[in-house]
Amino acid sequence: MADLRDQTLAFRLRREWPAYVYLLPVTIVLLFLNAYPIAYTIYISMTDFGTGPKGSLLHYHYVGLANYDYVISHQSSTILQLVGNSFFWAGGCIALFLLVGLGLACVLNQPLRGKTIYRTLILLPWAFPAFITLLVWAGMWDYEYGIINGVLNAIGIHSVDWLLSPDNAWAALFITNVWLSFPFYTVVFLATMQAIPKDLYEAASIDGAGALSQFRRITLPYLRPTIVFVGLMGFLFTFNNFYPIYLLTNGGPGLSTQIFITQSYSDAFGAHGAAPLYSTAAMYSVLDFLIIIVLTVVVIWGADLTRNWLR
Amino acid sequence: MRVRPRRRWVRLAKRVASHLVLILACAFALFPIYFIVVTSLSTLPIAAITAHVLVPNPHSLTAASYNTILYHLSPSFLALMTNSLIFAGSAAATGLALAAFTGFALSKFNFPGRRTFVYFILLISLFPGVLLVIPYYFMFNSLGLIDTYLGLIIPYSAGAVVFSGILVKNYMDSIPDDIEEAALVDGLSRTQAFFRVLIPLCYPVLGLAAFLAFLGPYTDFALAHLFITTTNLETLALGIYSINSGDQGTQNYGLVTAFAVVMSLPIVAFYLAFQRYIIGGLTLGAVRG
Known part of the structure; x- marks a missing residue:
């Protein structure tokens, strides 16, 4: 099926679209259980969640790259x-x-x-x-x-x-x-x-x-x-x-x-x-x-x- | 070839050296396992466990630790086992289905965006799994799913999905397209060909995918430790950890090792029974390079 590479996008889509159906469950699972938590982790790393003033466990703030900056310089x-x-x-x-x-x-x-x-x-x-x-x-x-x-x-x-x-x-x-x-x-x-x-x-x-x-x-x-x-x-x-x-x-x-x-x-x-x-x-x-x-x-x-x- | 008398000695020396190396390797491999089994059969307090225990007196061996593990734990061993089987079993079922669909789509279709998708799942799988427990905690807490069966079954289902999906893809790559095409000529749709022709051909690798998906939750500690707060959800992994850290009175090596033996037994049995398929499936990608 390698010759399909030369076909137009529309033709390939018409013939290969079931692949998207088969990949739908795994995509949903990976987005919800991997992509989102990774993005969330990146976001948390830019807040003062747990390191800020007392009580910051509930009210944390965006601090940009301050955590990275602190660790790298101190x-x-x-x-x-x-x-x-x-x-x-x-x-x-x-x-x-x-x-x-x-x-x-x-x-x-x-x-x-x-x-x-x-x-x-x-x-x-x-x-x-x-x-x-x-x-x-x-x-x-x-x-x-x-x-x-x-x-x-x-x-x-x-x-x-x-x-x-x-x-x-x-x-x-x-x-x-x-x-x-x-x-x-x-x-x-x-x-x-x-x-x-x-x-x-x-x-x-x-x-x-x-x-x-x-x-x-x-x-x-x-x-x-x-x-x-x-x-x-x-x-x-x-x-x-x-x-x-x-x-x-x-x-x-x-x-x-x-x-x-x-x-x-x-x-x-x-x-x-x-x-x-x-x-x-x-x-x-x-x-x-x-x-x-x-x-x-x-x-x-x-x-x-x-x-x-x-x- | 000239046959020199020295050659026989060299051959003999080589053979003896080979056996020596292999015996050493086996001793290294088996020592901890032997230690686990011997310790599980003795009731000595931890301080008395010294080298002489390794050559035990047959009369001093006792199954007392096994008796305690199986009948006198709280929560009971059966309850722990049931929970572990619920979590690992449902992860194996979903993991199997997801890996089969993913492998099929990636191996037998040349859809637009295929490369991007493969890079996407590979990138995602590079993030250390143990560290996902932190965001998981906040996600499932806000969904109200902490300390529920569903709250663990959902994250467990994703555990080995990328790895198994690629295993299945590699395996399906080795099945010639002619087989699928013959099924299409016979009048089957592509979906029918997948379920009736390809899936039966992939039983070995699908079994491996299910096994890997099972193994993750069965031995998971990081997520269970954080998510489970009431004893009625506790799993085997939490059970052995708490016995090992002495939560049930003083630390007792007999109990820890007996627990280890009982908990490992199903895995080891499965592994030994399907050794060939497991190794074959895991080395497929590696050996082809």
């Missing part, structure tokens, strides 16, 4: 830390996902006894709902009662203050999130690898290519589109992945593991019994949204560029 270190943490969190996780996923997929892609059993077992963490396992992980990292320190003690290592010092908190977050996600990445890469024609490898090994150069010259080029696609989607997802940080560290200690989304949530719902700061929360949501949009545009544009370049 709390620039907080903003910089949130930006840094968000990128560190998403970038670090994706690097680990790709590393572990690719490595395990390579190992699983060779003829091995018990391969199916390994694959099924490796997939199990992914089958459990993340919210539930995260609650348990939070307990496992506990300094006094957590099983991880328990195991460390049993093999003669002193307890580690996992969630109480910045470096260890990041380590705990990364390990937990790798546990949650590496099954998916392993399976995706394995599926892609299994689609590579086997005779390519045979031809290469007759020509005397070793395992490493086979990987570099055959496997990697085949995987590249998948790596780019999965990497980008994973990055965007992790950038806004709320529950691991909220349930494990809640941004702490201090602000050291706080990202935009957790900061926004705790501002809105008054962490430690503080008053809700809806306008600041909304502002952090908007900043998060803007960063994600810019990133997406840049990456899509960059991927197009490299594709045209290499072909």
Whole structure:
């Protein structure tokens, strides 16, 4: 049906109009449950809702970009830390996902006894709902009662203050999130690898290519589109992945593991019994949204560029 | 090829190393799950949960925690489960229908504004979902829907709609247009062809769409925590959270983990039964690149 592109608008409308009927329900749902709340959030971020004088919860005013201005000029270190943490969190996780996923997929892609059993077992963490396992992980990292320190003690290592010092908190977050996600990445890469024609490898090994150069010259080029696609989607997802940080560290200690989304949530719902700061929360949501949009545009544009370049 | 004696050793070493790597990966994957199951079967107070619990004495295992979870919770586990099923079930039904219509329109029609529509839904889906709870609260509060079934069913129905719609579109793209055209030649209208020919071909991906739409509300905490103020609407996710934070007396690991096992069981069973379709559906877009 590609030839329709050349037809006139009226002709296409006459033939394709049922599409609008099929899209009507989803459009209504998205306008009411996404577009309007997003617009509302942008509006709230430009008011003194929750940050103004007492009683402003009911009577808030439009203040333009004052919230943004205040944070950028008075709390620039907080903003910089949130930006840094968000990128560190998403970038670090994706690097680990790709590393572990690719490595395990390579190992699983060779003829091995018990391969199916390994694959099924490796997939199990992914089958459990993340919210539930995260609650348990939070307990496992506990300094006094957590099983991880328990195991460390049993093999003669002193307890580690996992969630109480910045470096260890990041380590705990990364390990937990790798546990949650590496099954998916392993399976995706394995599926892609299994689609590579086997005779390519045979031809290469007759020509005397070793395992490493086979990987570099055959496997990697085949995987590249998948790596780019999965990497980008994973990055965007992790950038806004709320529950691991909220349930494990809640941004702490201090602000050291706080990202935009957790900061926004705790501002809105008054962490430690503080008053809700809806306008600041909304502002952090908007900043998060803007960063994600810019990133997406840049990456899509960059991927197009490299594709045209290499072909 | 020359066969060198060294080669066999290299091969053997490679195989041993591969098994070692996989065993380590499985140990990492299974450790928390094993821990959850073992802890759920013991009644030790939290302070006594140390490494030696990992190799439990078979005689000390008890189903007491499960007994408490299933029969002695207030609100009862059954009530929590019923609420979760109401929310997740209706989200799955609407999510399934919306994803099917969206995927069909985007895959099989070349209507004016198609590109713009795709960009619009992608843009919208980039906004962090958890943060929608703030505007939702004010919207549904002014509609008088806070703490009602409808007030949660409506926002839950949109949860996975963009993602699932695109999954269905990708899947339908892989079904040749000839199939639909043959149905049209046989005298079916386009709508009839959609319901009678395309939909049955898409059962696997539609099942996945329903599953994803189900999973969101089933494990949602952020929205439920804010919207539900009376206990008769409480869901499983709120139940396990409140047990975990010690709202029901002191924090009891046995109870938390037993709850986790019972709550995860249906999801894990479904997942293991339909593993192939779930992975196939999710990797379709990714593998094609």
